[in-house]
Amino acid sequence: MFRAQYAALGEPRDMMLVIDRRDRRQQLFIGVPNPALFVAYRCVERCLGSDVPDASELVVGRLAVFQAVLRGRG
Numbered sequence: 001m002f003r004a005q006y007a008a009l010g011e012p013r014d015m016m017l018v019i020d021r022r023d024r025r026q027q028l029f030i031g032v033p034n035p036a037l038f039v040a041y042r043c044v045e046r047c048l049g050s051d052v053p054d055a056s057e058l059v060v061g062r063l064a065v066f067q068a069v070l071r072g073r074g
Contacts, residue, residue: 019056
């Protein structure tokens with residue numbers, strides 16, 4: 001669903017899907033260009049870029065933007 005929404009919106013720069021697989025309880029982090037888009041996803045909690053673990057993997061989105069989020073912590 002995320003990939004389809006990403007494509008339909010023209011692959012926005014600030015839209016990404018990230019996964020943290022460090023334990024059995026995988027966590028997904030979603031970045032969207034408009035907070036109203038969060039309604040499409042169940043059980044979503046608001047977080048900051050600083051909440052995304054360093055060990056996370058980018059699934060959908062722009063690698064340079066994802067790397068900037070990780071670098072922008074300090």
